[in-house]
Amino acid sequence: MTTTxxxxxxxxxxxxxxxxxxxxxxxxxxxxxxxxxxxxxGVSLRLQAGRTLGLVGESGSGKTVLSRSILGLLPAxxxxxxxxxxxxxxxxxxxxxxxxxxxxWGKDLAMVFQNPMTSLNPVVTIGRQLTEVLKLHLxxxxxxxxxxxxxxxxxxxxxxxxxxxxxxxxxxxxxxxQRVTIAIALAANPRLLLADEPTTALDVTVQAxxxxxxxxxxxxxxxxxxxxxxxxxVVAGRTDQIAVMYGGKIVEIAPTRELFHNxxxxxxxxxxxxxxxxxxxxxxxxxxxxxxxxVLTNPGPGCRFSPRCPYAQERxxxxxxxxxxxxxxxxxxxxxxxxxxxxxAEALERNFSNGVTASGTSMSSMSKLEA
Amino acid sequence: xxGTGKAHLQDQDVLLRVEDLVxxxxxxxxxxxxxxSGISFDIARGETVGFVGESGCGKSTTGRAVLQLPxxxxxxxxxxxxxxxxxxxxxxRQARTHMQMIFQDPLSALNPRRRVRDIVREPLSxxxxxxxxxxxxxxELLEQVGLDPAVVGGRRPHEFSGGQCQRIAIARAxxxxxxxxxxDEPVSALDVSVQAxxxxxxxxxKQKHQLSMMFIAxxxxxxxxxxxxxxxxxxxxxxxxxPADAITTRAAHPYTKTLLDAVPVADPDVVARxxxxxxAEAPSPIAPPSGCRFRTRCxxxxxxxxEEEPVFRKVADRHFVACHYPNVxxxxxxxxxxNGEGSG
Numbered sequence: 086m087t088t089t090x091x092x093x094x095x096x097x098x099x100x101x102x103x104x105x106x107x108x109x110x111x112x113x114x115x116x117x118x119x120x121x122x123x124x125x126x127g128v129s130l131r132l133q134a135g136r137t138l139g140l141v142g143e144s145g146s147g148k149t150v151l152s153r154s155i156l157g158l159l160p161a162x163x164x165x166x167x168x169x170x171x172x173x174x175x176x177x178x179x180x181x182x183x184x185x186x187x188x189x190w191g192k193d194l195a196m197v198f199q200n201p202m203t204s205l206n207p208v209v210t211i212g213r214q215l216t217e218v219l220k221l222h223l224x225x226x227x228x229x230x231x232x233x234x235x236x237x238x239x240x241x242x243x244x245x246x247x248x249x250x251x252x253x254x255x256x257x258x259x260x261x262x263q264r265v266t267i268a269i270a271l272a273a274n275p276r277l278l279l280a281d282e283p284t285t286a287l288d289v290t291v292q293a294x295x296x297x298x299x300x301x302x303x304x305x306x307x308x309x310x311x312x313x314x315x316x317x318x319v320v321a322g323r324t325d326q327i328a329v330m331y332g333g334k335i336v337e338i339a340p341t342r343e344l345f346h347n348x349x350x351x352x353x354x355x356x357x358x359x360x361x362x363x364x365x366x367x368x369x370x371x372x373x374x375x376x377x378x379x380v381l382t383n384p385g386p387g388c389r390f391s392p393r394c395p396y397a398q399e400r401x402x403x404x405x406x407x408x409x410x411x412x413x414x415x416x417x418x419x420x421x422x423x424x425x426x427x428x429x430a431e432a433l434e435r436n437f438s439n440g441v442t443a444s445g446t447s448m449s450s451m452s453k454l455e456a
Numbered sequence: 457x458x459g460t461g462k463a464h465l466q467d468q469d470v471l472l473r474v475e476d477l478v479x480x481x482x483x484x485x486x487x488x489x490x491x492x493s494g495i496s497f498d499i500a501r502g503e504t505v506g507f508v509g510e511s512g513c514g515k516s517t518t519g520r521a522v523l524q525l526p527x528x529x530x531x532x533x534x535x536x537x538x539x540x541x542x543x544x545x546x547x548x549r550q551a552r553t554h555m556q557m558i559f560q561d562p563l564s565a566l567n568p569r570r571r572v573r574d575i576v577r578e579p580l581s582x583x584x585x586x587x588x589x590x591x592x593x594x595x596e597l598l599e600q601v602g603l604d605p606a607v608v609g610g611r612r613p614h615e616f617s618g619g620q621c622q623r624i625a626i627a628r629a630x631x632x633x634x635x636x637x638x639x640d641e642p643v644s645a646l647d648v649s650v651q652a653x654x655x656x657x658x659x660x661x662k663q664k665h666q667l668s669m670m671f672i673a674x675x676x677x678x679x680x681x682x683x684x685x686x687x688x689x690x691x692x693x694x695x696x697x698x699p700a701d702a703i704t705t706r707a708a709h710p711y712t713k714t715l716l717d718a719v720p721v722a723d724p725d726v727v728a729r730x731x732x733x734x735x736a737e738a739p740s741p742i743a744p745p746s747g748c749r750f751r752t753r754c755x756x757x758x759x760x761x762x763e764e765e766p767v768f769r770k771v772a773d774r775h776f777v778a779c780h781y782p783n784v785x786x787x788x789x790x791x792x793x794x795n796g797e798g799s800g
Contacts, residue, residue, distance in 0.1 A: 143647045258737060259511075288510040289674055293718040315647055318720030342724045359652040360722050361681035367700035368659065371652035371681065377617060 103175075105134040105309050106155070106277060111169030111179065113147075113154045120382040121165055124150040126333035128169075129408075132326075134276070137303060137310040139320030139341070141356070142330035145378045148313050151330070152279045154179070155311075156194050157186040173277065191222045195275035197299075199282040201262035205254040211238075211265050212250030215272060222273040237268040241298055260291035264298065271302060278303070281313040296323055317356055321345065326415070329353045332379045332389030335408065339416035347425060349411055349418035351396045358453060372453045375446050388420070395451045396422045396432045397442040461767030462496045464697050464776035471668045472522065472636060473498040477531035479517050479692075483742055490741050491517040493692040494531070499636070504662065504669040506683030506700065508676050508715065510738060514692040515672045519638045522670065523555050524548055535636065553583060556629035560641035562621035566613040572598070572624055573609035579632045597627040600664070601657060619650035626657065630665055637662075638670045643678060655682055676715050680704055685774065688712045691741055691749040694768075698775040708777035708784045711750045748780070756781045 113125040125147045132138050142148045153159050155171055157178065171179035178189060198204040206214060215237060216230040225233065231250070238246035241264040254262055263283060270278060280299060284292035300323055303310045312320055320327055321341065328338040329350065337350035348354045358372035376393040388394070391401040398421065406419045422432035433454060436442045440449070462475065479492040492514040499505050507515040521528040524540055533540045540551060559565045566575055576594045580586060586593060595605035601623040613621055622642060629637060639658070643651040659682060662669060673679050679686055679700075686703040688695040688711060696709040707713050738753070739745055745752050751761040760780050768776040769786050777786075 143649060260737070289676070289720075290510055290714060290718040292720070296720070316720065316722075317648075318722040321720065321722045321724045322726065345722075345724050356648060357722060359649045361652070361655065361675075361677045363677050363680060363704045363716065363719060363721075365681070367680050367683060369681065370659075371656055373652045373656060374649040377619075 103134070104131040105174055106130070106132040107170075107172040108155070109170045109172075111151070111154065111171055112167045113150050113159065114165040114167055116163050116165055117382070123333050123381045123384065125154060126381070126384070128330075128333075128335050130328065130335065130338070132277075132309060132311070134309050135307050136325045137312060137323065139324035139327040140311055140313045140330065141315065141317060141320060141327055143315055143356075143378055145381070146330040147333040147381075148330050149281055152196070152281055152311060152313050155277075156190070156196055156279060157181055157183065158196070191218055191273040191275065193275055194277050194279070195270040195273070197263070197266055197270050197278065197280040197283045200286050201259065201266045202254065204266050205262060207254055209253075210250065211252050211254065211257075215250070215265075215269055218269055218272040233272075234268075237272055238265070240302070241265070241268045241271075242294070243268075259287055260294065263287060263291075263295050267295070267298060267302070271306070274306060275308065277309045277311070279311045279313065282315070283312075284319065285314070285316075292319075299323075316360075318360060329356070332384065333381055334389065334419070335417075336390065336420070337418040338408075339411070339413075339418075343413055343416050347411065347413065347416065349416070349423040349425060350390075350420050351394050351422075351424055351429075352390045353418075354424050355393075355395075370453070373450060375450065391442075392444045393446065394444070395436060395442060395446070395448060395454055396420075396424070396429055397436070397444045397446070398422055398432050399443045402443055461769075461778065463768040463770060464774075465496060465498050466500065466774075469500050470498045471501045471503075471536065472670075473532075473534040474518075474522060475532045475534075477518065477521055477533070478529045479514070479521050480529045487742050490692050490744055492521065492528070493744070495689075495692075495694045497687055497694065497697065499668045499670060501635075501668055502662075502666055503685065504671055504683045506679035506686040507670065507672045507689055508674065508679045508686060509689035510674065510715075512691070512738060512741060513689040514741075515689050516640050518689070519557070519640050519670055519672050522636075523552065523557060523638060525557075553579070553632045554634050555636040555638065556632065556634040557638045557640065558622070558625055558629055558642045560645055562618060562625045562645075563613060565625050566621055568613050571610050571612055572603075572616075573605070575613070575624060576628045576631060579628060583632065585632070593631060594627075597631050598624075600630070600661065601627045602653075603627070617650070618646050619654060622646065622654055623657065626654075626661065630661060630667075633665065634667070636668050636670065638672070640672045641674070642671075644673060644675065651678070658682060676704075676719055688715065691738060691744055693749055694778060695750065696775075696777045696779075697768075698772075698777075702772065702775050706772070706775070706784055708771050708775070708782040709750075709779050710754050710756050710781075710783065713783060714753070748778075 108128055108130040111125060111128045114121040114123050128151055140148045166180055170177055212234055215234040219225045219230040219233055234250060235246045238249055243249055243264055284295050312324060314320055324341050327341050327344045328335050331352050337353045355374045361371055374393050379389050387402040387404060388406050391397040400421050406421050408417045408419045410417055422429045436448050441447055475496045476494050477492055478494050481489040481491060483489045509515050522533055527541055543551060573594050576597055577590050580590045598605040603623055643654050671682055683700045685697060686700050687697045690711050695711050707716055747763050748761040748766050751757040766778040766780050768778045771777050771784050771786050
């Protein structure tokens with residue numbers, strides 16, 4: 086596999102190209118009986134062409150709503166758009182009606198969803214679902230589309246592709262189905278591919294194959310990709326850049342290695358520590374993040390992570406930290422008492438000696454942070 | 457692997473002993489799905505044994521067969537010295553109070569129309585146990601799983617997150633003081649941060665209630681983290697069974713290695729080890745391969761693997777592998793137990 090050389094150390098970016106995707110202070114709110122739910126609440130992002138971005142967060146962090154906002158896939162009902170812009174290739178697509186977005190779907194923007202069984206039509210053959218894209222977007226003839234479909238299925242690693250065209254989705258395994266949805270997403274050569282938890286429904290062995298496949302296709306096609314996941318392990322070796330979301334906001338964004346080596350945001354650190362590791366001995370106590378993700382209807386004035394944060398001080402409860410630049414280039418974080426700084430260390434020490442954080446969270450289960 | 461044999465069975469302080477467990481389903485037209493094909497294992501008192509493998513390897517079926525849900529096609533399931541497969545229906549119901557199960561999707565495991573306190577109390581009501589102080593028992597259990605009984609007792613499942621629902625399911629499972637808890641993918645539907653909370657909780661409760669656990673999951677890191685021993689399953693057979701730490705440091709079976717290599721590592725500096733084995737798909741359990749069932753995907757497969765099914769051999773203390781060509785040397789002393797003779 087040609088991609089292996091790059092795993093761990095991603096290929097250097099050849100050009101300092103203009104960003105293909107620019108998101109500026111984007112907000113997606115939903116109106117509910119208990120007030121507006123601020124699912125995405127002021128996200129700014131620039132993504133260079135040909136790069137891979139990992140979008141990481143727990144359920145309810147806003148990562149899926151953000152990715153669907155980029156594609157314009159959210160229902161208009163109950164949706165508020167209080168502001169912000171999304172530019173794709175210098176065209177504002179943030180608030181385009183579905184009718185207009187159709188021109189972008191498939192050709193420019195494509196998406197791979199979590200569950201391949203629900204994203205494929207169960208009563209239509211794989212061949213028809215694939216050729217539909219080619220005929221619609223690339224105006225291919227029937228025979229050309231068929232030929233291209235076979236090629237596409239082969240390129241995503243499906244054995245006997247010509248025979249598979251006549252199969253229905255239920256005749257394939259979960260991993261093979263996800264390969265088909267990837268083939269469909271890639272059919273019209275999109276410039277930006279969004280993969281929303283593409284491997285969460287799959288076995289760990291199949292997950293590795295699908296991630297390898299996305300990796301190699303991205304490289305071959307010089308495609309831009311956003312990989313949305315809750316699992317830092319999935320994005321660690323396969324992205325150039327990672328954005329961590331919490332409570333509808335980006336709380337830390339950095340080049341992948343920088344994020345892992347110079348973590349600043351306590352939430353990012355907590356996510357990393359709570360994953361069980363193959364190298365730690367069995368029955369080791371796992372680090373946990375106390376409490377629950379915030380309710381996004383009436384966020385208080387302070388940092389949204391402060392009720393669960395082991396570093397939380399008085400200031401965190403009253404004043405929301407802005408995204409600020411770290412020492413290294415392209416690294417930004419939103420925290421008053423960042424990890425790995427003297428302020429952070431002092432805040433942590435103070436909380437340990439008090440036994441609780443400024444928001445009243447007990448420090449008793451945080452001993453893993455003391456080292 | 458796909459091996460048989462009982463060299464790995466222990467004989468001390470065993471709570472559950474399963475021998476030659478076979479589960480088959482009809483697949484129409486006279487075909488049979490060989491979900492579990494003659495596996496043997498045991499769980500000591502207070503021990504957690506993790507079962508790991510890909511979907512369709514039979515790990516959930518094994519867990520259910522232990523609880524006789526449904527009863528296995530053949531084989532014995534001996535719990536506390538009683539063979540559950542021979543018990544009449546009434547006695548089986550009684551026996552089941554000693555074994556409880558936790559499922560993957562906690563929301564669908566809880567009756568949406570009942571209040572939390574009634575859900576947790578139900579096992580007591582069914583068995584008419586401690587009716588006078590059942591309120592206290594329910595409150596005690598809810599507290600043990602980290603929920604405030606005064607706050608949650610009157611609510612219904614849909615008002616809770618997945619992690620909280622799993623806590624409620626755990627409280628319900630423990631209220632009858634079972635000795636065996638079967639956990640079927642209890643954390644795979646949860647976020648990583650919640651997953652860690654539930655795993656820690658299970659560890660605490662296991663100590664407190666002196667539980668034995670059968671922990672079934674597809675995530676090797678999760679299984680390793682909570683288990684004393686780990687059993688690796690492939691296509692209805694056991695490949696390897698080893699102390700949890702040895703499974704990652706001294707994996708003997710090629711399939712175990714495949715599984716370990718596929719685990720994504722949250723460290724950008726770790727160069728992923730691509731294993732070509734993963735590329736093939738698992739064969740159908742309707743027509744499993746001859747000999748070692750893993751041979752069609754195994755990078756080390758030889759002619760012998762197609763002809764002869766490997767049996768469990770000892771590679772180290774409490775570490776057994778069913779493979780003709782394992783990745784770690786097999787000491788000669790194990791030759792005596794090589795023909796599948798039980799040790800007990």
